[in-house]
Amino acid sequence: MKNFLEEETTMTEGRYSRQEMILGWDQKKWGSMSAVVIGDDLLGQQVLENLVATGLGDILFIGEKKNSAEKKGYYPNTSRDSMSDSAVDFLKKVNPEIKIDFLDWPLRRKSLEIFLEKADLLFETTNDPQTKGMLCAYAKEKRKILIYGSAEKYRGALASGKNQEYISEMQELQGSQGIIPSMIIGGMMVEEARKSCMPYAAEESKTLKTLFWYNLFSKERFEKQNDFHATVQLSGKSIVSVGAGALATPCLTALLLEGADDIHIIDYDIPSTSNLSRQIFYYDAQGRPKALVLSEKLGVIRPKAKIRALNAKLVEEKEEGYECITPEQIKGLSPELIVSCLDNFEARLILNKMGMPLVHGGTSFRSAKSSLSIPGKTLCPDCLFGFSLFAAEEKKRDSCDAVPEPSIISTSKICAALMAGEAVLYLSGAGEHINGYIAYDVFEASRAQVIKKTNICNHTEKEK
Ligand SMILES: [Zn+2]
Incomplete structure (x- = not known):
């Protein structure tokens, strides 16, 4: 695998290049x-x-x-x-x-x-x-x-x-x-x-x-009737976001507006032009680390919140030569919840193995999936979505350049807000956790549904 510092950030992609990859998207028409x-x-x-x-x-x-x-x-x-x-x-x-x-x-x-x-x-x-x-x-x-x-x-x-x-x-x-x-x-x-x-x-x-x-207060999430009521209380709850991209930007903004005031943001990326159509806080940030810029922008929205940036790559074990952060170091931040806003399966698996409460989100241009996992109480994202299999495939592709995938802001934000909703319930100690995941798909007639599971797992670092 290439060292991330050796990879050149591609600036040849245009602002709309990710959505223009969607078959049927017509930027000229949309722009007119x-x-x-x-x-x-x-x-x-x-x-x-x-x-x-x-x-x-x-x-x-x-x-x-x-x-x-x-x-x-x-x-x-x-x-x-x-x-x-x-x-x-x-x-x-x-x-x-x-x-x-x-x-x-x-x-x-x-x-x-x-x-x-x-x-x-x-x-x-x-x-x-x-x-x-x-x-x-x-x-x-x-x-x-x-x-x-x-x-x-x-x-x-x-x-x-x-x-x-x-x-x-x-x-x-x-x-x-x-x-x-x-x-x-x-x-x-x-x-x-x-x-x-x-x-x-x-x-x-x-x-x-x-x-x-x-x-949010319905057991099925997409029904009109309230099944419970929650007093949302996020102040003082420690949140670690791994990722500062298209999911983290809206998800952390939503949590902040709901009262979160103790957030660590971990990311090693810098913004590229093709990010601008989905990651709206980076319009003036080219060349600066995303984690730092996002923490500054969130700080303007809520100046009293403690928002800290860690410009580092998540790795299993410490490596020399660049800024990295290990699961042990993340645990040292004493998070009550980890928000997984990643775009690769290798890093998702590292978080999965930590065996900590985790909100996960993943999107394609047409669909979004969000889950809240609590070790011993629900299935973990690996059991739900089969990260291990995808990670193995990802590794095979490592020799070629990573292929950018089509994506669009509306779907990313739907996913980010579904994640924020589950995080709000968990951190407030209210409502019912869903063992399973929430799925949105614009191709489906119902648009969204909750997929519930009955079995649980307890996947921690030691067991894997
Ligand atoms: Zn599991």
Whole structure:
């Protein structure tokens, strides 16, 4: 295996090169389209972020600023006084190629129509049934693509504008929108709109037929009814993230906004141009270690949190010549939970063997899988997903250059938020752990499901 320091970071890949690898993705078409996003709370911001990062050409973000002026910002940007201004300012830096405007505007049909008629895609993200009803009626009349969604703190829902009958059921989603459901529903809203106008090869472009729910307080996670209630308490809980890429960036941001204030970030990578479409905090960080930059950006969002960067590679045993970190050293940080945001099976196996509580996430361009493993209480990720087999295959390929895989921000963020949700429940000592995993797949009619297992394992370093 090559020493990672000898590998040159490839800068020849473009900003969109990973999503352009998806069969059926048409960057030119996507870049020529326009969208209107209605509602400027967290759900609207998540939709906006996915559109900006993927390079949709022209976006109008409409809200009533009075709604967001008081709220805590999501982006590492303190320059503006309202949350929506702060989001737009930040996202303009993330992708300067995109035209983004924010409009503080009354959400009434008469005043909106002039903007709606120019847009190819419409997203409605408020918790207001009247605005939803108005947009659905407009979209039906003008045959526009509309996806609508709502969210509360730990629950959210979305539906296609073709199915207006779900508006009344969504009505019970009230109050401030939480980051975890907003990331999941926001990612899915963009995926559903994309499916309508630009289906992938082999993807049947089937509109979402049902009202889709995400609910952290439901045993099945995708049902409307609460089965339990949890008091979320993350302050003082020590979290170690291994990885600082497309999963770690949104996952740690979500945990931070939920109150986490003790985080170590381990990574040895530096940002490349092809990261920019999924890892939005690295727009101004080329050449600097991801772990360090991510810790700085998260520190701007929550200055009082203790966030420490370890610019090191995870290895089984200490090696000379470069910065590395061993499982023993990670244990020395006394984490209550390890967040595994890795992209290779060799490193995933090292974490697996540590026998510690672990949240794992893995994605492809169309799907996401997330699991929470507790030794002796659930199966470990290796038993669930067969890491050992994949690691052996990975090793065979080592002589060739690693092949980049197609990926897209919306799916990464859905995965990251599913991981954050399970981490929140575990660290708060609330709810029921799922022995098994949560699976999202945009090709599936149901979109997401929980796969439950009945057997458990106790794989620790000594036993393997
Ligand atoms: Zn196992």
